[in-house]
Amino acid sequence: MPAAEIAPDARSRIPDPSLPAVKHNPRMPQSPPSFRAALLAPQHWPAWIGLGLIRLVALLPHRLLLRLGRVLGGFTARVLGERRRVAARNIELCFPQLEPDARARLVRENLRDSGALLVEFALAWMGSRRAIERIPVVFEGLHHLEQARTGGHGVLLVGAHFSHLELCARLVSQRIAIAGMYREHADAAFEWAIKRARLRYADAMFEKNELRQTVRYLRAGGTIWYAPDQDMRGKDVVFAPFFGVPAATITATHHLARLSGAKVMPFFHRRTAEGGYVIRLEAPLDAFPGDDVVADAARVNVCIERMVREAPAQYLWLHKRFKTRPPGEPPLYDS
Template identity: 65%
Template sequence: MPGSPRPSFDPSLLAPRHWPAWLGAGVIWLIARLPYPLLLALGRALGMLIRHVPSRRRHVARANIALCFPELDTRAQAALVAAHLTDIGLMLVEFALGWMGPDRAIARIPVQLEGLEHLEAARARGQGVLLVGGHFSHLELCARLISRRIPIAGMYRRMDSPVFEWAVLRARLHYAAAMFEKDDIRGTVKYLRGGGTLWYAPDQDMRSKDSVFVPFFGIPAATITATHHLARMGNAQVIPFFHRRLPQGGYAMRLGEPLEMDGDAVANTARVNAGIEQMVRAAPEQYLWVHKRFKTRPPGEPDPYARGR
């Protein structure tokens, strides 16, 4: 099997220093077994609590939304910040469901899926596919939902906790065709060249030497060029993966038309950002605004997250 192998259990994980992590994993397991409507209700309740707890991340979300939606007045921006903080509660329970929800519960979640013809056309040509998405609150759950229709792999960063690394990697390998560590470029390219489909989200500021400044909501944003390089080396199509939570519950997912990718890494990275921006505008409260997306600035530009903004 390509990618990371299914992890075996190490008895050292039972040491007392890991007990808090086991308790946390147990809580996640229990939450994932709640009926879907009750789980969403719990998420909204957690979100209401998060809205009223002071946090530095509130300042980050406020700064990001002010930058990206200058056309909104102060009241509308504040309302979007509040809606996003509420959505963080839903994100917590959706991660629990995506990681550890039973298959029968996942099968009952309402899903709308469009655009499979774009993926099928790439496969008919013998090409791999990069499903490019963004960091939305339901990204893990939607990856599992779409894996019920198409075999997909993912890229991940190892977790700091050995307990969660063991538990979450096992959970992901239950539904994913493969999981590649973020530095396993050789394995990822081989998988794409073999016609595989890889879910990938390149929309965070990684402070990488392989980043370029390209627009995101009209603002120069440091963005990794990995999508360009993986598509080129893996002979893969880049297909935008849209997903959003519907007001009544359930998820609308859509595979967009393949992005036109040429030999210009900067232009291709800009196209990817434009596609993710389109996704965000469709469901702005569900995007991860608490991440410092603009922490790396071009020379001479101020820190948008400095206090006093």
């Protein structure tokens, strides 16, 4: 299926003296982080060893990487007992209608898929441009983005934590200029290397607390990929249903759209049985944001739930999505 072409960005601006305009033409790249000699200190050596392994893995062909991922997934399924229990509990909560045998199969498939997560991250971060261009990918709905950008609107692509999220972000960056939001890594050397790698294909990378910079970028007509489907245990959360279970849900989608005037578009991706990828952009959510932040959070969760149902084995069930409970409700995990 031929992918639609993206028209040049409109350049209108939303004036605001507190948030000066940022040029977007259409790329607005951040400068890569500067290297510091302190990153070579012994406490960072494990990170450098890990980065070296990631680099070696990224040199392998994509199909071989996926086979390697299945092998790694089979290994992790045996050794990650705690994460296996988390995945099993999440799937039990979200798919109570499934028979126990079907849920057990889904858990096994999901743990095997976790191996693909490891190698796909490596390819996204360290893979060459030629390697990325060889990956089979089908784009759907790019015309929605073209339409949303008319009038200079920014776009917030709302996705979810599937195993291939980083690789699909790089794949979509071949067609459109995007930025991302992320959490800073605890190790400074790893943070330096991965942010530098991401900025090879992303306009910018905003940390989760860089709200003003994110809003400026959106107001300048930028497009940001964002996944609000993890339990962040912060103050800016509300409880909204996810598969019928009250889940602590980040309110940033509502606030970013309200402050920036950006359109909010569901952004879905899945791996095919043949080893390629389908990346789909849907029409912007109508009348979003609304006046009710909880209702908006519920709308976002409905979108993500629909995505998960299309490829449940590829979702990150290893995360304790329901760790934070509403006041007075018992925990849903053993620990």
